[in-house]
Amino acid sequence: MSARDVIPSSLAEAIDTAAGALEAQVIAWRRDLHQNPELGNREFRTAGVIADHLKQLGLDEVRTGVAFTGVVGLLKGALPGPVVALRADMDGLPVTEEVDVPFASKARAEWNGEQVGVMHACGHDCHVAILMGVAQVLAGLRAQLRGTVKFIFQPAEEMPPEGEEGGAKLMIQEGALEKPVPRAIFGLHVTSRLNVGMVGYRPGPTMAxxxxxxxxxxxxxxxxxxxxxxxxxxxxxxxxxxxxxxxxxxxxxxxxxxxxxxxxxxxxxxxxxxxxxxxxxxxxxxxxxxxxxxxxxxxxxxxxxxxxxxxxxxxxxxxxxxYPVTVNDPALTAAMVPTLQRVAGPGKLELVNKVTGAEDFSFFQQVIPGLFFFVGVTPRGIDPSKTYSNHSPRFFADEQGLLIGVRALAHLTCDYLEAQAGA
Missing domain, CATH: 3.30.70.360 (Alpha-Beta Plaits)
Known part of the structure; x- marks a missing residue:
């Protein structure tokens, strides 16, 4: 698959219109999830919110309880085509929030035998809200959608409790990438290392x-x-x-x-x-x-x-x-860079340095080609190198980045499906 294989899909304008109309709802979902975080393998409320939403959208299949609390939804487009997967992680961290926002988390839970504060200090609340938004956008375009989209909402990316299995590896073992098998998978991560409006990517080894x-x-x-x-x-x-x-x-x-x-x-x-x-x-x-x-x-x-x-x-x-190395498939990445560039806009797509943080999205990439990219959430005008990082009790996500995430995943999906269907 080469860069010249992918052109803007026929749904590009409709995607942007639908995503823009949904922005306020995506922000509302994010705030609700942020106020009610749950730790790995314990995302019961989060999974319920997701499953109810996917069922209301009329997806062809909504499977729950995958790898304890994971949710997998299947949307079949009206037109024939391949299968692509999208993934969002759901779990919070054992961190006591110190951000002064009206929807700050007051949640507490037990983690490895200790009572701890719980916070979405890594932005997984944003990831879930974004993918819920993508599901709604694409479900509304089902009649023109070419192919099938598999939505994977994954628990325990931040590691399950000691003595338990979990995360992407267990989801794969329990069939998340089967029946049907996707040709590729896309995922994103919000990051304080980029300002709002910026999108970052890297081919090959990307996260450690x-x-x-x-x-x-x-x-x-x-x-x-x-x-x-x-x-x-x-x-x-x-x-x-x-x-x-x-x-x-x-x-x-x-x-x-x-x-x-x-x-x-x-x-x-x-x-x-x-x-x-x-x-x-x-x-x-x-x-x-x-x-x-x-x-x-x-x-x-x-x-x-x-x-x-x-x-x-x-x-x-x-x-x-x-976790193994997160390796973005070079051919897939090269093919989809024009899509990311179009979504981000002139001067807003950045080739980022390698990240020594890790991601269990890497397990999915060991099975099928994958592309994992970054969406900036540090407010404009603030130097990202001087702000609080992901995993900090003061991690702050500017919600203007959510719409870019919805648009990016939706455009990647439709551009890929149409390119593959025409191959």
Whole structure:
């Protein structure tokens, strides 16, 4: 599929008219969802709102309970054509909101055994509202729609609770990409890194893989006044943390691809004059290539074990692969860039840098070609580099970006369907 294959669909003008008329409703949906966020695998109210909406639109099929709370809707156009999928994630984060808006979240819930505030600090409320709007726009154009659209509303993108499965991987296992099988999938993410009106994209590796690691250093407990009588896991853990800084800075070819190794938690001991038996570190590894991913895993393990052994301590390393690299299919991306350019307008489409954040949209892209792009939600006139990022308790989304999201997904869908139907 090449860029010249795709031209504006015959529904382009109708899409923009319908989307514009729906903007206020999309904002209202977003505010309701924002005020009522739910954590991964617990999006019961959110799923109910979505399912009721899709049923009211008269979709041909609305499947609920996919991967616990996921919703999959199917819209068959009146004209023959291929199948395309659109995805939005539904879950909030265990974050207590600090944004002063009338619809701020006051919700609380249990997360991994703790009571926490809950907030849509990553913008998934925007994603759901946008895709609900796209469903309404396209359902209204069913008589002229060429092909079939599968709407995938996904739970637990931010990871399910400990001990549970969930997210895109489980949706795929439970048939979200089957009966019928889409030829391609599109998704978006609102971002504070771009101003309202801007759309960002990147072909190939776009968002990093995400892996969690745990390193436990096993020492020998003793009195803090006589450290020679034991083995100090705190000092050893400190040496491990410092050593891990060299895995990327001195052992990874960052001219090829960037990588990150971060220790985000360290815990050990309970008293100032006791050297404990054990210290645990937890962190994250981010890479953009599978061979580099495996190499860094090996280096982290070898370094931690070797440093510990040199200090007479034991060491247990556990690395769990979470999300693969989000890779935008190069041919699909090149073909759809003219659509994004048309939606964004002159000077508003940006080739963005690689993002070291991760997305489980990547699992869908391992099955079918996919394009994942970004919609700016930082107010105009504010430097995106100086505003609060996604996942912050002060993350703020300018709702003017919602209409661009609706238009982008709807145009991508119809342009793709008509190009493929005519191929």
């Amino acid at each position: 893989s995400s892996d969690r690691f745990s390193i436990k250093v096993h020492g020998k407990q003793t009195h803090g006044a006589a450290p020679w009588l034991g083995v100090d896991p705190i000092v050893t853990a400190a040496q491990v943390v410092l050593g891990l800084q060299t895995v990327v800075s001195r052992g990874t070819d960052i001219t090829r691809e960037p990588a990150v190794v971060t220790v985000g938690m360290i815990r050990g001991g309970n008293r100032d004059n006791i050297i404990p038996n054990e210290v645990e570190m937890r962190g994250t590894i981010r890479t953009f290539a599978e061979d580099m991913r495996d190499e860094i895993h090996e280096r982290v393990t070898t370094l931690a074990e070797s440093v510990s052994r040199g200090s007479r301590a034991g060491c247990t390393v556990c690395i769990n692969k979470n």
